[in-house]
Amino acid sequence: MPGSAASPPDHHDHAACVSGAMARIEHLCTQKGMRLTPLRRRVMEALAQSHVPLGAYELVDRLGAAGERPPPMSVYRVLDFLVTEGLAHRIESRNAFLACGHAHDKDEVVVFLICEQCGDTREVRSHAVGRDLSWAARAEGFEPRQRVLEIAGRCARCRE
Amino acid sequence: MPGSAASPPDHHDHAACVSGAMARIEHLCTQKGMRLTPLRRRVMEALAQSHVPLGAYELVDRLGAAGERPPPMSVYRVLDFLVTEGLAHRIESRNAFLACGHAHDKDEVVVFLICEQCGDTREVRSHAVGRDLSWAARAEGFEPRQRVLEIAGRCARCRE
DNA sequence: GCATCTGATGAAACAATGTAGCAATGCCCG
DNA sequence: CGGGCATTGCTACATTGTTTCATCAGATGC
Numbered sequence: 001m002p003g004s005a006a007s008p009p010d011h012h013d014h015a016a017c018v019s020g021a022m023a024r025i026e027h028l029c030t031q032k033g034m035r036l037t038p039l040r041r042r043v044m045e046a047l048a049q050s051h052v053p054l055g056a057y058e059l060v061d062r063l064g065a066a067g068e069r070p071p072p073m074s075v076y077r078v079l080d081f082l083v084t085e086g087l088a089h090r091i092e093s094r095n096a097f098l099a100c101g102h103a104h105d106k107d108e109v110v111v112f113l114i115c116e117q118c119g120d121t122r123e124v125r126s127h128a129v130g131r132d133l134s135w136a137a138r139a140e141g142f143e144p145r146q147r148v149l150e151i152a153g154r155c156a157r158c159r160e
Numbered sequence: 161m162p163g164s165a166a167s168p169p170d171h172h173d174h175a176a177c178v179s180g181a182m183a184r185i186e187h188l189c190t191q192k193g194m195r196l197t198p199l200r201r202r203v204m205e206a207l208a209q210s211h212v213p214l215g216a217y218e219l220v221d222r223l224g225a226a227g228e229r230p231p232p233m234s235v236y237r238v239l240d241f242l243v244t245e246g247l248a249h250r251i252e253s254r255n256a257f258l259a260c261g262h263a264h265d266k267d268e269v270v271v272f273l274i275c276e277q278c279g280d281t282r283e284v285r286s287h288a289v290g291r292d293l294s295w296a297a298r299a300e301g302f303e304p305r306q307r308v309l310e311i312a313g314r315c316a317r318c319r320e
Numbered sequence: 321g322c323a324t325c326t327g328a329t330g331a332a333a334c335a336a337t338g339t340a341g342c343a344a345t346g347c348c349c350g
Numbered sequence: 351c352g353g354g355c356a357t358t359g360c361t362a363c364a365t366t367g368t369t370t371c372a373t374c375a376g377a378t379g380c
Binding site: 195197215216217232233236255 | 365366367368369375376
């Protein structure tokens with residue numbers, strides 16, 4: 001399933017995304033007394049440079065191309081760390097990961113819009129969706145914990 | 161990731177689910193001139209017996225235990241067929257499949273409620289969620305095509 | 321009936337994704 | 351400086367999914 005992204009979107013300044021993401025991870029590590037190791041830094045940078053979700057092995061390859069190639073296991077561990085700390089998201093329908101540039105409220109509901117043409121993936125917050133989902137779940141006596149909300153389609157730019 | 165289902169829910173008459181599912185697939189195959197082969201029948205039955213999403217290889221094992229063990233590739237092909245025809249759903253967050261007992265409207269939005277304790281997975285329809293999701297997507301200029309809406313949590317029975 | 325054509329299955333190798341277990345390393349802290 | 355702990359490296363493995371080609375069964379036309 002690789003290479004579904006025909007044209008990675010390089011239309012804006014990724015440097016801003018990367019520096020923002022690095023500022024966030026540095027701040028969070030300082031604040032919570034966690035270690036911002038070289039590998040964590042490299043993975044976070046690589047993720048933040050892409051608005052297309054990256055698979056674990058794709059990350060291994062990219063890091064390998066730019067320096068020493070880390071073992072897959074280490075990358076998975078870093079990804080677990082990033083996801084746990086809210087610095088990245090797992091995109092289930094792609095088996096891939098996406099950097100998250102902004103903090104989320106605890107029970108905030110986020111929807112991912114995944115372009116099937118260019119791969120570009122955006123987060124969208126929606127109070128309305130969150131409310132409706134909670135309502136639908138509660139109507140079934142279901143206690144929601146984690147939400148996977150991913151919509152595949154065509155992004156604005158790919159529609160011209 | 162296997163065995164997350166602690167206690168498969170066997171609280172109601174699966175025979176009804178199975179016979180309903182088989183009636184649906186028979187009707188659909190007749191209507192569209194498709195072939196309801198033995199393997200398709202076996203996979204559909206195995207799926208319909210479970211309200212816990214089953215992985216492809218788990219299906220292979222189950223079919224193997226009950227008769228001749230089909231090659232994984234064949235099971236994947238049947239699963240593709242079932243999903244394409246709307247007789248089953250793929251649960252992305254589990255890499256597994258769930259029988260679908262009822263027809264869906266073309267643009268109907270379905271949410272899956274997946275119990276993390278017993279694995280039981282239910283479909284819930286919600287017009288409100290569909291409307292809000294469409295609105296959120298359109299606000300981004302995004303044209304939605306396929307939705308993956310999966311909520312993990314605890315089902316009513318597991319909450320006592 | 322018989323050739324043929326098409327869709328479905330069988331089989332084996334492979335690719336991609338994810339984990340387990342243990343050793344080694346580096347960092348903090350007393 | 352030494353012990354404890356988090357992190358990483360490494361190897362092997364488990365799971366999930368695909369590619370490719372051969373075979374088989376059912377329909378179709380003659």
